[in-house]
Amino acid sequence: MRTSIATVCVSGTLTEKLNAVARAGFDGVEIFEQDLLASPLTPEQIRARATDLGLELFLYQPMRDVEGLPAEAFARSMRRAEHKFRVMRRLGTDTVLVCSNVSPQACDDDALAAAHLRELAELAEEYGIRVAYEALAWGRHVNTYEHAWRIVEAADHPALGVCLDSFHILARGCDPAGFAAIPGEKIFFVQLADAPLMGMDILQWSRHHRCFPGQGDFDLAKFVRSVVRSGYDGPLSLEVFNDVFRQADSGRTAIDAMRSLIALQEAAGVRELPAAIAPTGIAFVELVTMDTEPVTLMLRALGFSRTGKHLSKPVDLWEQGAARVLVNTEPATGGSGPHLAAVGLESPDPGAAAKRAESLGAPVLPRRRARTDVLLETVAAPDGTELFFCASGRQDLPDWLDDFAAVADPPSHSGPVTGVDHVALTQPWHQYDEALLFYRSVIGLRPHGGIDVPDPYGLRRGRAVSNGDHSVRIALSIDPAPGASHRASQHIALATDDIVGAARRIGDAGHVLPVPDNYYDDLAARHVFGPGELRTYRELGILYDCDERGQFRHFYTTTVGDVFFEIVQRDDGYAGFGEQSAHVRLTTQHARSGSRGRS
Structure with missing residues (x-):
């Protein structure tokens, strides 16, 4: 399976991040919006740089607080979304990550959320873009992948699917076996992060203590096997937030990340390596x-x-x-x-x-x-x-x-x-x-x-x-x-x-x-x-x-x-x-x- 990493995982400027990721052998990246906004390069220059390095731009993220809003707030979100879609077309990436709403304005109304996401997908389709909807573990009303899938299924649009993120799913104790209920073609993207088991606020746990596969306590091999059995054949992408990686050398971090992803694929049975020879x-x-x-x-x-x-x-x-x-x-x-x-x-x-x-x-x-x-x-x-x-x-x-x-x-x-x-x-x-x-x-x-x-x-x-x-x-x-x-x-x-x-x-x-x-x-x-x-x-x-x-x-x-x-x-x-x-x-x-x- 193709390998990817979010640019937020490594330190440095966007150019330094892309260089480090390419040297480590990744197939592509998720472009984190803050990295784009802080870069002096135009979207076209970033696209060209990635191409020169042999990297595909798999995803643009995140787009927040879209669905389930009052009419005026939703209209503002759609104007913002259209601007992002234009930027994405210049970047040459065709999938956007939309996180479940955390705004106090959001309504607990699945039908409204589905209608809004369908409208967003219709707009995205005009730009050749797909919308991957992700349930944040701390989402205001939608915080499990099962709930996110019910809304996506109700919206029923070909440009709308789900993003499955291991942290948001496993941190809440959800069972990946339920992926079997989601058609593989409706899983638009998969993000992976490990974490030590900790008794703390889930948002702070996510922002400061995620780590690469094999460095924490989650059963990511089961997660990946469940994803593969669903029929998903897209990239496996790392999305890790913690205070150490943001300060460490980008080259070392990227190599460590690739090692973790290779080892995880082996553990999940989707990649063969020379057998481990324990001393x-x-x-x-x-x-x-x-x-x-x-x-x-x-x-x-x-x-x-x-x-x-x-x-x-x-x-x-x-x-x-x-x-x-x-x-x-x-x-x-x-x-x-x-x-x-x-x-x-x-x-x-x-x-x-x-x-x-x-x-x-x-x-x-x-x-x-x-x-x-x-x-x-x-x-x-x-x-x-x-x-x-x-x-x-x-x-x-x-x-x-x-x-x-x-x-x-x-x-x-x-x-x-x-x-x-x-x-x-x-x-x-x-x-x-x-x-x-x-x-x-x-x-x-x-x-x-x-x-x-x-x-x-x-x-x-x-x-x-x-x-x-x-x-x-x-x-x-x-x-x-x-x-x-x-x-x-x-x-x-x-x-x-x-x-x-x-x-x-x-x-x-x-x-x-x-x-x-x-x-x-x-x-x-x-x-x-x-x-x-x-x-x-x-x-x-x-x-x-x-x-x-x-x-x-x-x-x-x-x-x-x-x-x-x-x-x-x-x-x-x-x-x-x-x-x-x-x-x-x-x-x-x-x-x-x-x-x-x-x-």
Whole structure:
């Protein structure tokens, strides 16, 4: 099906919007009236520009408050409509969106509304234009698609049909199965938006919190399947209003939008893509730093041993249990402070995973490599973190570990770490929804429920994604601190089966983040512990949480550059991330950093 997006979805001038939309690969656009009015280009010039870019102008919108008005007000609406029809003919677009009336003057009279819409359609037909009538969720008298269709059906004019908008329909809890009652040829246009489920005024919800498909909680796949079954064969168009997209880079937003629409078509069964190849584990995490000493001291304290050196690059391999950390000192990879730059994802089929990524607008990154280096497919997440599709220890696929020569460094004493539990990535505020969609659609991970964690400077919004058996977990969040670097809260959570032994070892080296006594006083009030258990936690800086499935004990290291470690012990199927104590960690880190922008 053809793809479209409303110009209101992206930032910039109308010309910038059209350029961004065309580069992202859309077939066409809805021209939002305010974008036209603010443009210095004539309608003819806009039409020519769209044609040059390969874009069709599918829709002009919105026309408001037309039907069900007193005679004098309706006459004014018709004069306004005729002017818009002339503009549309100059633009070369043949469909106009008419929203259900919200005016206090509107009458609750379906027969009058039908008569007015028929008269409007008769005028539109003279200009070669069709009228797509849409029920706004907050319409004064018409606020469901079923009601809008009854009026259109009563008006009975070939130039009059309905526009089905997923937000207006799903926000009111209406069932898309009812589309079957509408002939496909009478569905003139389809608009799509997702949204998080929120208990708030529906108009404010619509204006500020719509998002692209896959970034919210609506069942848009069912919506699209119902539209297709009705016989509709027109464009699927995105119409999203929120405060983030209006401020974000138009090019990134358009690519994110196209990715969401492609993934939605796949989910609805109307488009085939290379199959999603969910990762099966974390092969490695990569730290970049020009000063290796602080990182080396931390890794040795954690029990890691330096086991390999890259054959052609200044990269060292550190291992413990199933956990691997790469330390990269290549100057071209970033600044001097240690930060988390890349994650290696174990993949059953790295090549197929890369094809999937490319089909969703995430092309494989070019990388400098020696002729003998193993070729690793790599894509960039929205925050710039590089994701490698890897195969470790496979006989049938190139093994990235073959790029490392063994080193003779003396190993550390046997450490407490068994593997990587999860990776936590803090996102730029305007890329959080984009990141969620990326990991869901491109990487093939499943989202968990969202959370809000108190932070010294606001609420930290967060959501985790994981594969089916939770061997890959990535926790995404937004740092609310003003001017914060999104890398400031990135950390690596390492698994252990001996949290007390790990805390003693790392605490003796002076690397455990201290925890206030008040936290443990509260724990005593909320939980029942065995003899001496809470005293041990207090002494060692261990935090505690539990759910209906099990317990979670964890502690944090001090921060090195822009990264820190968390040591965790999950017992009996605990599924969370210690959210109940996250605010203690955040507050302590902010206090120790002495800066609002670091955590």
